[in-house]
Amino acid sequence: MTPMKEDYIKIIFELGGTERKISNKEIAIGLDVAAGSVTEMVAKMVEEKLVIHEPYAGITLTELGHQLAIELVRKHRLWETFLVDDLKYEVADVHSEAEVLEHQTSDKLAAALYTFLGKPEFCPHGGVIPDEDGNYPESSNAVLADVVDGQTVEIARIIDNHDLLIYLHDLGVMAHTKIEVLKHEPFEGPIIVKRLVDGDQINISFKAAHNIFVQ
Amino acid sequence: MTPMKEDYIKIIFELGGTERKISNKEIAIGLDVAAGSVTEMVAKMVEEKLVIHEPYAGITLTELGHQLAIELVRKHRLWETFLVDDLKYEVADVHSEAEVLEHQTSDKLAAALYTFLGKPEFCPHGGVIPDEDGNYPESSNAVLADVVDGQTVEIARIIDNHDLLIYLHDLGVMAHTKIEVLKHEPFEGPIIVKRLVDGDQINISFKAAHNIFVQ
DNA sequence: TATTTAAGTTAGGACTACCTAAAAATAATT
DNA sequence: AATTATTTTTAGGTAGTCCTAACTTAAATA
Numbered sequence: 481m482t483p484m485k486e487d488y489i490k491i492i493f494e495l496g497g498t499e500r501k502i503s504n505k506e507i508a509i510g511l512d513v514a515a516g517s518v519t520e521m522v523a524k525m526v527e528e529k530l531v532i533h534e535p536y537a538g539i540t541l542t543e544l545g546h547q548l549a550i551e552l553v554r555k556h557r558l559w560e561t562f563l564v565d566d567l568k569y570e571v572a573d574v575h576s577e578a579e580v581l582e583h584q585t586s587d588k589l590a591a592a593l594y595t596f597l598g599k600p601e602f603c604p605h606g607g608v609i610p611d612e613d614g615n616y617p618e619s620s621n622a623v624l625a626d627v628v629d630g631q632t633v634e635i636a637r638i639i640d641n642h643d644l645l646i647y648l649h650d651l652g653v654m655a656h657t658k659i660e661v662l663k664h665e666p667f668e669g670p671i672i673v674k675r676l677v678d679g680d681q682i683n684i685s686f687k688a689a690h691n692i693f694v695q
Numbered sequence: 696m697t698p699m700k701e702d703y704i705k706i707i708f709e710l711g712g713t714e715r716k717i718s719n720k721e722i723a724i725g726l727d728v729a730a731g732s733v734t735e736m737v738a739k740m741v742e743e744k745l746v747i748h749e750p751y752a753g754i755t756l757t758e759l760g761h762q763l764a765i766e767l768v769r770k771h772r773l774w775e776t777f778l779v780d781d782l783k784y785e786v787a788d789v790h791s792e793a794e795v796l797e798h799q800t801s802d803k804l805a806a807a808l809y810t811f812l813g814k815p816e817f818c819p820h821g822g823v824i825p826d827e828d829g830n831y832p833e834s835s836n837a838v839l840a841d842v843v844d845g846q847t848v849e850i851a852r853i854i855d856n857h858d859l860l861i862y863l864h865d866l867g868v869m870a871h872t873k874i875e876v877l878k879h880e881p882f883e884g885p886i887i888v889k890r891l892v893d894g895d896q897i898n899i900s901f902k903a904a905h906n907i908f909v910q
Numbered sequence: 911t912a913t914t915t916a917a918g919t920t921a922g923g924a925c926t927a928c929c930t931a932a933a934a935a936t937a938a939t940t
Numbered sequence: 941a942a943t944t945a946t947t948t949t950t951a952g953g954t955a956g957t958c959c960t961a962a963c964t965t966a967a968a969t970a
Contacts, residue, residue, distance in 0.1 A: 504918055517958055519919055567807035580799040589792055592782035732928055734949055
């Protein structure tokens with residue numbers, strides 16, 4: 481297991497890879513790597529029984545992959561909690577730190593941190609912290625990029641990425657924001673949405689819209 | 696900068712690379728890599744102005760390399776302090792965790808940790824924690840392996856390595872232990888020493904003796 | 911159905927850091 | 941001084957992960 485494989489597992493999980501097939505392209509966009517790199521890495525992960533790959537159809541996590549994903553989410557969110565609660569970080573600044581720390585966190589360290597933090601249930605942006613046995617309810621699959629024009633949706637969750645969160649924060653897009661999708665510009669152009677609360681129109685990049693989950 | 700380059704800088708620093716020339720072999724032993732790998736890595740680090748290399752003579756840190764080394768020591772010892780003080784780790788168990796965390800610690804994170812810990816001066820095994828400006832007194836250069844037979848010395852410091860510390864702990868060798876060096880076995884064999892406090896004879900492996908500093 | 915576009919896969923190359931084995935340089939011993 | 945031993949460097953390879961470009965498959969459109 482390497483940090484990169486962990487990142488692949490995490491993004492597949494975050495995109496809903498336990499219930500639906502995730503496309504090569506979604507992963508490539510999420511990790512900002514070339515499509516060819518994804519095919520190659522996925523092939524290795526198939527060998528290791530972390531994912532199931534149906535060529536041209538999509539990728540899903542195995543039970544093993546699923547477990548690892550939940551452990552990573554747990555470690556990530558424990559660090560975020562520590563950074564905000566104890567080190568007095570701003571919520572918007574914790575993602576990148578947690579992103580790298582999670583890969584270097586032994587199970588022992590995670591357990592010690594969990595106890596130290598007082599067995600917290602939620603991370604600073606409201607995500608559920610999976611418990612020690614890997615129980616984890618959270619779910620929300622539809623990606624903003626896939627919402628058809630004219631529909632009204634509520635933003636449920638945004639993938640934990642520092643630059644993305646800063647970008648979306650500047651645009652005024654966050655969890656619980658209600659929006660109407662107006663138009664998808666071609667050639668991977670922005671998705672134009674209207675914020676219901678004030679009627680403002682916002683352009684959300686194609687890439688960002690793949691990392692925003694809606695209800 | 697990569698974690699491996701950081702490890703090279705750290706070991707050169709710990710072996711005294713600001714005051715004397717460190718040999719290729721000392722680094723190879725300290726990091727447990729092949730001599731050829733050291734030559735190669737050092738060549739890259741020369742390019743980056745991290746070290747100065749006189750072929751066949753030895754390697755020293757540049758001022759830049761020295762600064763980076765001190766930052767790494769600082770981050771390492773801050774993590775050790777956190778692990779012992781707050782997460783209730785045993786002192787012998789903190790090394791490997793700190794070893795990996797230090798490479799993923801931004802300056803911002805180090806500063807926040809320093810404040811959170813109450814600006815500590817010493818790490819759990821008594822090492823000085825360099826301050827925010829990189830001031831760091833500590834020094835001790837002579838390696839046990841280089842002590843000539845018949846001499847009596849005191850153990851000053853042991854390089855932070857989990858397996859090494861466990862090994863030496865089992866042998867009853869730690870900081871402040873006074874010993875007489877009796878014999879160096881050939882072919883990189885053990886160094887035989889006598890503990891002055893009880894007269895016990897101990898075999899310390901060639902490799903371990905390169906990671907023990909004496910006064 | 912034919913054509914075009916998009917997505918996925920394959921192939922060939924780059925980079926980092928490691929290794930072993932052989933050759934060169936230096937140091938130690940006879 | 942000659943020989944032997946040790947250390948360092950050089951040369952050629954491996955593994956992991958990335959890339960671009962070309963090719964294949966599938967889906968969408970005309």
